Amino acid sequence: MRSLERHRDVAAYALGVLDEADAFRFEDHLMECPRCAAHVTEFGPAARQLMLYRRSTPRAVHPMAKPGPQLLNRLLTEVAARHRARRRRLLYGLAASVVFAVAGPGVVMLAGGGDEPVRIEATDARSGVWAQVTTESEPWGSQVELKVKDGAGPRVCHLIAVGRDGSEQTITSWTVSRHDARENTMMGAAAMHPDQIARYELRAADGEHLVTLKSQL
Incomplete structure (x- = not known):
C-alpha cells in the first residue's frame, strides 16, 4: 500500500472494513502520521452509530437496506445532547465569572x-x-x-x-x-x-x- 493509498484508507480503517493485512499496515502508518490519527478519531461517532444500527437490525434485513427514521432521530438526539452539554459548560463558566x-x-x-x-x-x-x-x-x-x-x-x-x-x-x-x-x-x-x-x-x-x-x- 503506497503512502497516498494509506491516507485514503482512513475511513475504511475507522469503519473496520479493511482486511487484516491492510489494517496491520495502516496501523504502522498511524504511528507516523498525526493527520490520519486525527481523522480516525473524527470518524468515531459515525462508526459508533453504524455499529448501533448493525446491532439493532435483525439478520433477516438486507445489509443494503436504507436506515429508517429511528436512526436519524438517534443521531439528531445525540448531536443535540452534545450541544446542550457544551452550552452548559459555557454557562457555568459565565456564572462563575460574575x-x-x-x-x-x-x-x-x-x-x-x-x-x-x-x-x-x-x-x-x-x-x-x-x-x-x-x-x-x-x-x-x-x-x-x-x-x-x-x-x-x-x-x-x-x-x-x-x-x-x-x-x-x-x-x-x-x-x-x-x-x-x-x-x-x-x-x-x-x-x-x-x-x-x-x-x-x-x-x-x-x-x-x-x-x-x-x-x-
Whole structure:
C-alpha cells in the first residue's frame, strides 16, 4: 500500500472494513502520521452509530437496506445532547465569572440573566453548616447541585425546595459521617422552576433546621 493509498484508507480503517493485512499496515502508518490519527478519531461517532444500527437490525434485513427514521432521530438526539452539554459548560463558566455580595452575612451569589445557572451559598451561625446550591433551569423544572460542609454527624439530612406558594419538595438526601467536615457534593432535581423557588432549606431527619439559602430570582 503506497503512502497516498494509506491516507485514503482512513475511513475504511475507522469503519473496520479493511482486511487484516491492510489494517496491520495502516496501523504502522498511524504511528507516523498525526493527520490520519486525527481523522480516525473524527470518524468515531459515525462508526459508533453504524455499529448501533448493525446491532439493532435483525439478520433477516438486507445489509443494503436504507436506515429508517429511528436512526436519524438517534443521531439528531445525540448531536443535540452534545450541544446542550457544551452550552452548559459555557454557562457555568459565565456564572462563575460574575460574583457579587447580597444582603446577609456569609452569603454570596453567582448569577447571570436568562437561563444561566444561579449559585447561592450561606453559612448558618448556629449550626455551623455551610452549603452552596447551584440551580439550572430545565424544561421539566430545576437541576440542582448541592455542596455542603457539616461536621456534626452522624445524621441524615435533606435539601428542601420551598416554593413561593409554600409548597415543599425534597431535592436530595444524604448521610453525614461522624465528625466529617469535608465538602460533599450531591445532585438532585425539583419539579419547580428556579423562579418558582423562594428558598432552599437543609434539615436534619429529625426536623432540625441547619441552614437556609434564599433565592435571588
